[in-house]
Amino acid sequence: MSEALIKHFATKLIAWHGKDGRQGLPWQSIRDPYAVWVSEIMLQQTQVATVLERYPRFMKRFPTVKKLATAPLDDVLAEWAGLGYYTRARNLHACAKQVMEEFGGEFPKDPVLLEQLKGIGRSTAGAIAAFAFHERAPILDANVKRILARLFGVDGAIQEKAVNDELWLLAKTLLPKKAPDMPVYTQALMDFGATWCTSRKPICLSGERKCPFAKECQANLTNQILVLPRKVIKEKSPEFNCDMLLLRHGDSVLLQRRSEKAIWGGLWSLPESIWRAKEKSSPATDNAVNLTAKELFKLVLPNEVISSTSKNYYSIERGLDIKHVFTHRRLWMQIWHVSSGSAVKFASKDLKWVPLRQLGQYGLPQPIKLLLQGLSLTRGDDLRN
DNA sequence: AAGCCGGGGAG
DNA sequence: CTCCCAGGCTT
Numbered sequence: 001m002s003e004a005l006i007k008h009f010a011t012k013l014i015a016w017h018g019k020d021g022r023q024g025l026p027w028q029s030i031r032d033p034y035a036v037w038v039s040e041i042m043l044q045q046t047q048v049a050t051v052l053e054r055y056p057r058f059m060k061r062f063p064t065v066k067k068l069a070t071a072p073l074d075d076v077l078a079e080w081a082g083l084g085y086y087t088r089a090r091n092l093h094a095c096a097k098q099v100m101e102e103f104g105g106e107f108p109k110d111p112v113l114l115e116q117l118k119g120i121g122r123s124t125a126g127a128i129a130a131f132a133f134h135e136r137a138p139i140l141d142a143n144v145k146r147i148l149a150r151l152f153g154v155d156g157a158i159q160e161k162a163v164n165d166e167l168w169l170l171a172k173t174l175l176p177k178k179a180p181d182m183p184v185y186t187q188a189l190m191d192f193g194a195t196w197c198t199s200r201k202p203i204c205l206s207g208e209r210k211c212p213f214a215k216e217c218q219a220n221l222t223n224q225i226l227v228l229p230r231k232v233i234k235e236k237s238p239e240f241n242c243d244m245l246l247l248r249h250g251d252s253v254l255l256q257r258r259s260e261k262a263i264w265g266g267l268w269s270l271p272e273s274i275w276r277a278k279e280k281s282s283p284a285t286d287n288a289v290n291l292t293a294k295e296l297f298k299l300v301l302p303n304e305v306i307s308s309t310s311k312n313y314y315s316i317e318r319g320l321d322i323k324h325v326f327t328h329r330r331l332w333m334q335i336w337h338v339s340s341g342s343a344v345k346f347a348s349k350d351l352k353w354v355p356l357r358q359l360g361q362y363g364l365p366q367p368i369k370l371l372l373q374g375l376s377l378t379r380g381d382d383l384r385n
Numbered sequence: 386a387a388g389c390c391g392g393g394g395a396g
Numbered sequence: 397c398t399c400c401c402a403g404g405c406t407t
Contacts, residue, residue, distance in 0.1 A: 043402040047393060051402090084391025087405075122405045141402050147388065159386070190402060198396065199400060326391060366392065 002152060005216045009151075010176035010185055016212050017188035022195065023367065030189060033107035033132040034065045037095075037134075040127050041088050041119060048194075054083060054270060066105060069096035077363035085264050086363075091119025096328050109133035120166075130182040138171035139186055140164075142191025143172050148174075149229035153218025157227045202226075238332045239278035243293045244270040246319060246371075247301060248342040251352065253372065254300070255362065257350040263326065264365040268352075270335075271300045278332065293336040301344060311332070314340050324367045335371065 011083065016094060022028075025048070027039035030158040036087070038058060042051050061079055073093050080089035099107055108114055113287040114125035122140070129135035146160050148170050156163045176185045185323040196211065204211045204220055214220055218229045247254035247270075255268040273296045291318065297306060306314045319335035343353055360373055 040402065045391080045401055047401075050393070082392075084393090084404085087390065121406065124401065139402080142400080143402070161386075194402080210403065218404090229399085265390080324391090326389095328389065373397070 009174045010319045026196045036132040040124050065096050069100045081363035094118040111137040130186040134179045134182045136175050139150050140171050143190050146229050147193050147197050150219035151217050157232050160282050173202040210323050222228045237328050240275040240281045241278050242275045243273040243334045249340045252353040252355050255352050255354050269368050
């Protein structure tokens, strides 16, 4: 039965980690709760290689929870730009304020209290409690779900509440008895899932190494390694078109702050039309798109007209067609280059002329950042002609 | 329970 | 291309 496995799991896993776990990741040696917290949030749904680049930068810019709490949100978003899931950055900022105001600047060690903070769910609370405070709190991220579903043959879709509850109970049951083992145990779980018990090419199927749980793993014994954890299939993500205005005057480009509720929430981007269900490309629809671009122009600059004859003239021409893939959507962005003879002033604080060389100070969506970087490289081209 | 939110790497 | 991920929040 699995009784023996339950009893010895933590010990065996820690032994595995000593030999084959990942070593030397910068956040592994850290016990400062603030630093642990930042690493846990940044690592959510984000690749280790990416975090290796961005984590030291973030910590250098915001070395303490107080520095983060008192920084302008725009600075935090700018530092977060390119990492995705920007709600994390806004919650990070809000959580820092919470810690300053409600907890006197010190993170609580109780996972139940941690979970009350913005952006910290049950699993992240467990990770922070384990790493920073040696609390016997379980985690249940995608790695752990996969490991447990395979080892104990947990069938049924993991997004079902009953299955999820079962996995949480397992995670809690398997915790090491000694609190001081919590950091290495928690790290071992993540490492084992990330490097050995992987989703597509687990070590037990490649045959290169011998899994320490091979003789006890239910999925292995019943030849269901690639079937578990089971999940419901999601349908193909819908496709959209939209138009974007690349409005330039001299070395500056017009940026618009995005709504916090929208995708890329709170970031600075180009003025953008509504998203339309993707139409087939044809000369006729090309004209329709052009109309949308002109309406968009009218929305941004209600008192101006696109004309090459007036004194402060505007010209419009079709630019790049950029495809961008989200988790649940695919978007084709049609860029429209508009050049103007003068820099119109805007009353709205969400519209702003920004010199190309200052773009680094703004949080931009990744595809827009790349587009504007390309623009900077070819700076000197006169788009007005 | 299902939808929403990014980005990059693996296969 | 598709699938995956150190999830959490909203509906």
